[in-house]
Amino acid sequence: MPSVVYAIEEPETSQHPDHQRALIDALVALSGVPRTQIILTSHSPEIIKRLKFENILLITGQDSASIRQVQEHELPYPSLNEVNYVAFDEPSSEYHNELYGYIESRGALAAYKAGKSTVAYNRLNRDGTTTQQQILSTEYVRHQIHHPENTSNPRFTAAQLNQFIEDMRAHIQANP
Structure with missing residues (x-):
């Protein structure tokens, strides 16, 4: 039983x-x-990334059934973007960027792009x-995220964002 408990909300x-x-x-x-x-609550990706999966609980409601352990998924570190995606079905531009950057950092971008x-x-x-170019759909989203000043392309939809996130997650799963 602990003698000292530190409880901190959103440090x-x-x-x-x-x-x-x-x-952290x-x-x-x-x-x-x-x-x-x-014990702390947080919405910060910087804090979440520095914890171990076994030390993170996801609380989605008021009762004990709404508390669950965060499981390791596609990224090798705890990601608030991934937690939000898996737990709440919330695709985000940030998670798209994080997955793309992870694939790129592993030197696997060429393999990911092949045949798409x-x-x-x-x-x-x-x-x-x-200037018109032909680019991968995932890069289309990434360019729109990084270049909001470019309004000469139709904005990607939420369904497209989700589709491209799923595609990158599948690639990461298939290529550990």
Whole structure:
């Protein structure tokens, strides 16, 4: 039974991401002190990523049935974007970016792109003109996320975003 319990609600509030990381590292170290327990709530990806899966509980309601352990999924670290996607069926541009970046960081982008169909994309040039390119659908979404000033393409839909997230998740599962 712990002698000291620290309960902290959203320690990330008004904190720079570097300070969030330093704080969570200190709290993780403190949790290793005998008879000490740390309980915190958070919406910060920086905090979630620094925890182990077994130390994260997802609470979706008021009763005990709405509390469950976060399971390891496609990404090798806890991701708030992935938790929101898996638990709440909430696809987000941030999760799309995170998956794409993960595939790219593993040097697997060429394998991911191989054999996939392309779509037309109007690239905005520095002089204000556009050049049409054929790019992967997932890159179409990524370009729209990173270049909101380019309004010469139809915006991707929520269904498309979900489809491309599922496609990247399937690729990651198939290529551990």
